[in-house]
Amino acid sequence: MLFSSLFFLFAFLPIFLACYFLLPRKNTVALAGSIIFYAWGAPKFIFVLLAGCVVDQFIALRMEKSLALSSARKRYLITGLIFNLGLLLYFKYSNFFVDQLNAFLSIFGSSSFHWSRVLLPLGISFFTFQKISYLMDVYHGKVKPAESFLNYCLFVILFPQLIAGPIVKYQDLVNQFVRRMSLDQIAQGIQRFCYGLSKKVILANPCGMIADRMFGLPPDQLSLPYAWLGLISYTFQIYYDFSGYSDMAIGLGKMMGFEFPENFNRPYLSRNITEFWRRWHMTLSSFMREYLYVPLGGNRGSRLRTYFNLWIVFLLSGFWHGAEWTFVAWGFYHGMFLSIDKLFWLKVSERLPKVVCGCITLLIVMLGWVFFRADSIAHGFSYLASLFNFTFLAPSEESPLLAEMVSRRGAFTILAAAVVTFVPRAALKDLWSTYCGKLDGMFNVPFKYAVPLLLFALSAMVLTNSTFNPFIYFRF
Amino acid sequence: MNRRHPIFFSFFLLMIALPLIQMKFVLIQEPTLEGITLLTNKIPRLRMASWWSGDFQKSLEQWFEQAMGFRGFLIKTDNQINFSFFKEIDRTEGTKIILGKDNYLYESHYITAASRKPAASDELLRSRADQLLELQSRLDQSGIKLIFIISPSKAEIYPEFIPERFLGGRRPEQSSYRKLLPLLRERKVNVLDGHEMCARLKSTSQYPVFTRASTHWSMYASGLFANDVVEKINELNNKPVVRLDVSNVHVVSRCIGVDADLFNIINMWSEDPLLESVARIKPKKLYDTRPEEKPSILMVGSSFCWNIIHHLKIYSACRDLDFYYYYKRKYANGTETPFERTHQTKESLFGGKNLVIIETNESCLEELGFGFVEHALELLKKETDIRGS
Numbered sequence: 001m002l003f004s005s006l007f008f009l010f011a012f013l014p015i016f017l018a019c020y021f022l023l024p025r026k027n028t029v030a031l032a033g034s035i036i037f038y039a040w041g042a043p044k045f046i047f048v049l050l051a052g053c054v055v056d057q058f059i060a061l062r063m064e065k066s067l068a069l070s071s072a073r074k075r076y077l078i079t080g081l082i083f084n085l086g087l088l089l090y091f092k093y094s095n096f097f098v099d100q101l102n103a104f105l106s107i108f109g110s111s112s113f114h115w116s117r118v119l120l121p122l123g124i125s126f127f128t129f130q131k132i133s134y135l136m137d138v139y140h141g142k143v144k145p146a147e148s149f150l151n152y153c154l155f156v157i158l159f160p161q162l163i164a165g166p167i168v169k170y171q172d173l174v175n176q177f178v179r180r181m182s183l184d185q186i187a188q189g190i191q192r193f194c195y196g197l198s199k200k201v202i203l204a205n206p207c208g209m210i211a212d213r214m215f216g217l218p219p220d221q222l223s224l225p226y227a228w229l230g231l232i233s234y235t236f237q238i239y240y241d242f243s244g245y246s247d248m249a250i251g252l253g254k255m256m257g258f259e260f261p262e263n264f265n266r267p268y269l270s271r272n273i274t275e276f277w278r279r280w281h282m283t284l285s286s287f288m289r290e291y292l293y294v295p296l297g298g299n300r301g302s303r304l305r306t307y308f309n310l311w312i313v314f315l316l317s318g319f320w321h322g323a324e325w326t327f328v329a330w331g332f333y334h335g336m337f338l339s340i341d342k343l344f345w346l347k348v349s350e351r352l353p354k355v356v357c358g359c360i361t362l363l364i365v366m367l368g369w370v371f372f373r374a375d376s377i378a379h380g381f382s383y384l385a386s387l388f389n390f391t392f393l394a395p396s397e398e399s400p401l402l403a404e405m406v407s408r409r410g411a412f413t414i415l416a417a418a419v420v421t422f423v424p425r426a427a428l429k430d431l432w433s434t435y436c437g438k439l440d441g442m443f444n445v446p447f448k449y450a451v452p453l454l455l456f457a458l459s460a461m462v463l464t465n466s467t468f469n470p471f472i473y474f475r476f
Numbered sequence: 477m478n479r480r481h482p483i484f485f486s487f488f489l490l491m492i493a494l495p496l497i498q499m500k501f502v503l504i505q506e507p508t509l510e511g512i513t514l515l516t517n518k519i520p521r522l523r524m525a526s527w528w529s530g531d532f533q534k535s536l537e538q539w540f541e542q543a544m545g546f547r548g549f550l551i552k553t554d555n556q557i558n559f560s561f562f563k564e565i566d567r568t569e570g571t572k573i574i575l576g577k578d579n580y581l582y583e584s585h586y587i588t589a590a591s592r593k594p595a596a597s598d599e600l601l602r603s604r605a606d607q608l609l610e611l612q613s614r615l616d617q618s619g620i621k622l623i624f625i626i627s628p629s630k631a632e633i634y635p636e637f638i639p640e641r642f643l644g645g646r647r648p649e650q651s652s653y654r655k656l657l658p659l660l661r662e663r664k665v666n667v668l669d670g671h672e673m674c675a676r677l678k679s680t681s682q683y684p685v686f687t688r689a690s691t692h693w694s695m696y697a698s699g700l701f702a703n704d705v706v707e708k709i710n711e712l713n714n715k716p717v718v719r720l721d722v723s724n725v726h727v728v729s730r731c732i733g734v735d736a737d738l739f740n741i742i743n744m745w746s747e748d749p750l751l752e753s754v755a756r757i758k759p760k761k762l763y764d765t766r767p768e769e770k771p772s773i774l775m776v777g778s779s780f781c782w783n784i785i786h787h788l789k790i791y792s793a794c795r796d797l798d799f800y801y802y803y804k805r806k807y808a809n810g811t812e813t814p815f816e817r818t819h820q821t822k823e824s825l826f827g828g829k830n831l832v833i834i835e836t837n838e839s840c841l842e843e844l845g846f847g848f849v850e851h852a853l854e855l856l857k858k859e860t861d862i863r864g865s
Binding site: 001005006007009010011013014015017018040041043044183184186187190194397401402403404407408409410412449453456457460461462464465467468469470471472 | 478480481482483484485487488489491492493495496509510511512513527528530533536537540541542544545547550551553554555557558562563564566567569570571583584588592639641642644691737738741743779
């Protein structure tokens with residue numbers, strides 16, 4: 001069940017919110033709703049998830065009883081890490097490793113290793129990291145184990161952030177299990193949810209369709225303009241898809257009285273890759289920094305060691321995104337540019353105009369997205385080649401026409417996405433106060449309340465229409 | 477607390493709850509949505525096996541998407557936005573429609589076929605022509621006549637309304653139609669050329685050959701063409717079966733049914749720019765025979781056949797008619813009956829028939845007969861082999 005599905009928006013959500021606001025014991029209702037939400041998409045894995053919570057809480061309580069920094073405490077932590085990472089490795093990466101093994105065996109003419117493919121449970125990458133952060137924080141004494149098993153389960157399974165983040169730390173939530181809800185917070189949540197939904201449905205999805213078409217073209221039909229159009233579309237798609245989903249998660253959390261950490265902060269306005277990673281998927285960066293980069297030594301060692309640590313973190317970040325070499329390549333690529341930042345670029349970029357740095361950074365990020373999107377390493381390199389193939393400027397006879405690839409609505413969406421992405425908020429605020437300042441009181445209300453609802457309605461229209469694809473007559 | 481927040485909160489809750497309320501209480505009558513879709517409207521039954529496998533959840537979500545309250549309103553409004561603001565009919569699946577100049581609607585694959593699709597190879601077209609000739613001869617030996625119909629494409633008859641951005645580089649003389657027609661004529665296959673008739677009618681008649689809102693030839697044009705079919709039947713029969721005067725028409729103020737089939741599946745609110753007035757043939761019988769003297773027809777073709785079948789029935793031009801739609805579905809006198817291609821014999825296919833009409837649109841002549849010609853030849857050759865042995 002996705003947040004942007006009609007079933008979630010108009011069946012699950014109204015019933016859940018009605019129960020949540022009308023019934024007492026809101027945490028119990030939230031947990032029940034979250035279990036139903038997850039079991040809907042993963043009816044078998046919910047039991048593994050709940051069993052995992054039992055194991056985690058047992059380990060946390062045993063660690064709490066052990067002396068700080070004792071070997072027993074460490075053993076419990078290692079057990080917990082092995083358990084959680086083991087589940088992640090098995091469910092997410094076993095197919096990948098078996099495929100690599102079979103590819104290796106085929107070089108020597110050996111028969112393939114027989115393997116029944118494992119299904120990937122929803123959200124496993126996200127909640128595994130949350131569980132690891134909990135165990136690590138308990139180990140280091142930053143936080144006490146959850147007072148009740150219900151609280152811990154709620155932390156892990158709370159549905160707004162379960163499937164796609166933000167990655168929440170237990171200490172972010174521990175003081176919110178007892179909370180006073182306010183209509184101001186709920187209203188903010190609704191606004192945030194509506195903006196997030198419209199980012200996903202109105203901006204990301206149409207850009208995604210264009211990107212899919214362009215990335216799906218064979219090299220002899222992929223002219224330079226098409227390749228760039230596809231990459232630009234994908235750049236917007238991935239940002240608005242992910243940030244839109246985060247907004248919806250944060251909005252739903254607020255509606256339930258929870259405050260989740262922010263995950264995106266206009267990352268395409270970054271002046272360098274270091275800044276990009278402070279603005280893009282901020283909770284992942286925070287997790288990686290706190291639980292991997294710092295334990296590896298961070299930047300406390302030699303320069304070489306620092307670069308090594310950065311690359312390890314980013315290789316693993318890439319691999320975390322997906323069990324494919326393309327994601328590893330993407331992680332490698334970003335690790336390289338972060339190292340370059342540390343080598344000299346941060347100092348250089350301070351002396352250059354912001355716009356120039358911003359354009360260079362955006363270009364670097366966009367070229368990295370090629371591997372994130374490509375089906376294989378070979379496809380990624382082939383696509384990169386198309387981006388710089390100045391001998392292939394006009395579509396060939398075999399290429400589909402631009403009008404077949406991009407509708408007018410799609411073109412308008414790309415332009416709208418560009419405006420929303422790149423026009424600075426300060427400039428928009430200045431424009432508003434210059435031209436509408438006197439009407440501020442009159443327009444403030446519609447802007448704050450009517451616009452989110454209108455965007456919600458537009459999103460609902462687009463989603464509903466996407467489910468209706470009639471034919472004139474039967475087709476075969 | 478901001479005093480507006482309770483109102484805002486209530487509005488939001490109402491918005492997300494309204495579809496469920498509408499499903500339960502039907503506050504407003506839902507507009508009908510036109511067009512054929514592939515999903516089911518049945519609520520799935522919850523069973524443990526289907527729950528564990530995830531099939532129940534998927535089916536329930538699909539059912540909900542089809543049954544959701546205010547669905548028709550939302551769809552029509554989004555389509556209206558596409559039409560009014562973006563001047564297009566935006567669709568990724570289903571029948572893809574292009575909005576042309578002067579609000580002419582086209583199915584996109586006809587435009588692609590007319591402007592970008594290269595002609596089928598000479599070898600393939602010669603082979604098709606030879607197959608048709610062989611079929612005509614073998615059927616003739618069994619006392620069955622054959623007529624091959626080429627139906628027209630709107631993109632070929634009305635290219636002037638296609639927006640330039642959808643046009644490719646194919647020249648008209650490169651089309652399969654222009655290459656195949658001489659091959660059929662030199663082999664003396666009984667051909668009725670719908671493209672030629674419509675092109676001629678476009679310049680001589682005040683009524684549209686294709687309406688703005690349809691992908692198929694208009695009832696007017698197909699009515700006149702059906703009369704050509706009747707005359708061909710009379711010629712092949714060596715005596716008239718029925719003779720008609722089709723010069724009279726009555727004008728309908730706004731097109732409906734087949735004359736608006738593309739418009740209907742757009743499903744938007746406004747109609748005026750697209751639904752023009754159209755003519756319908758008012759046939760007058762000049763001569764008629766008894767039903768048993770009329771042909772029993774086997775027709776194979778595409779959706780362009782429906783208009784012809786409609787008119788052949790009004791003209792009482794046949795005793796009965798079996799229609800094989802794309803040679804995949806069978807309609808016996810208008811009712812769908814079970815059909816399995818591999819179970820057909822010569823008797824089940826041709827038994828009692830004395831006329832076979834094969835129709836293919838000019839945009840896909842390489843698929844001529846949709847497999848019927850090859851299958852029919854196979855059945856006829858098998859019978860000859862059995863007789864020979």
